[in-house]
Amino acid sequence: MYVPAHFEESRPEALHGLIAQNPFGTLVTHGEHGLDANHIPFLLLPEEGKLGVLHAHVARANPVWKDVANGDEVLVIxxxxxAYISPTWYPSKHEAHRQVPTWNYRVAHAHGRITVRDDERFVRGVVARLTRTHEASQPTPWKMSDAPADYTDALLKMIVGIEIEITRIEGKLKLGQNKETRDIVGAGEALKASGERVISDAMLACAAAKTE
Incomplete structure (x- = not known):
């Protein structure tokens, strides 16, 4: 990934936070049948390994777990x-007209080595932890024991676990850091007014940090 210095985020703890808050990742593999990409939720264990470990599961019918070999290098995005950024949102544009459209975003790339975990205990643990994490905000959280045991057991046999030990992690936060503070604020406020809050909040926080 191309990362200019002003957009770089290299702190593992910051990237772990981004992953934990945005756990739906794209697993990119290069196996026996070439490149493949699968979109799945991940569970991050930040204290395991050197840079953390990712757990997930895929459908047994998904060929990805047979296409890779244990130890293969993979990438999870x-x-x-x-958000699209219009040049009209920059105050400086109306003075010098030297601005163009762009696209702001935040991403983390976790490089690592994959291990296929085709065992019921591992898969059950991954599903249980994912469920607890994402049901926690519900008024009445669903738990695995709410479903009949035989039904759950049958479904668990239809999925395969995946473990990825992170060997390198990099992040790119493109939030207008190369712009004047007033331009970051102008674009951030315009995004906020349009109803877009994720990138607008991040841009406004970035602008506030520049003035400290």
């Missing part, structure tokens, strides 16, 4: 919002 996590997106944390994106």
């Amino acid at each position: 996590f997106r944390a919002g994106d």
Whole structure:
């Protein structure tokens, strides 16, 4: 990934936070049948390994788990919002007219080595932890024991676990850091007024940090 210095985020703890808040990732593999991409939710274990470990599961019918070999290098991409930026939102544009459209976004790339975990205990644990994490905000959280045991057991046999030890992690936060503070604020406020909050909030926080 091309990352200019002013857009670089290299702190593992910051990238772990981005992944935890945006766990739906794109798993990119290059196996026996070439490049493949699968979109699945991940569970991050930040304290395991050198840079953290990712757990997930895929359908047994999905050929990806047979196409890769344990130890293969893979990439998981996590997106944390994106938005089109109009040059008309920059105050400086109306003075010098030297601005063009762009696209702002936040992403984290986790490079690592994959291990296929085709065992019921691992898969059950991944599903249970994912469920607890994402049901926590519900008024009445659903839990695995709410479903009949035989039904759950049958479904667990239809999925395969995946573990990825992160060996390198990099992030790109393109939020207008190369612009004047007033331009970052102008674009951020315009996005906010349009109803887009993820990138607008990040841009306004970036502008506030520049003035500290």
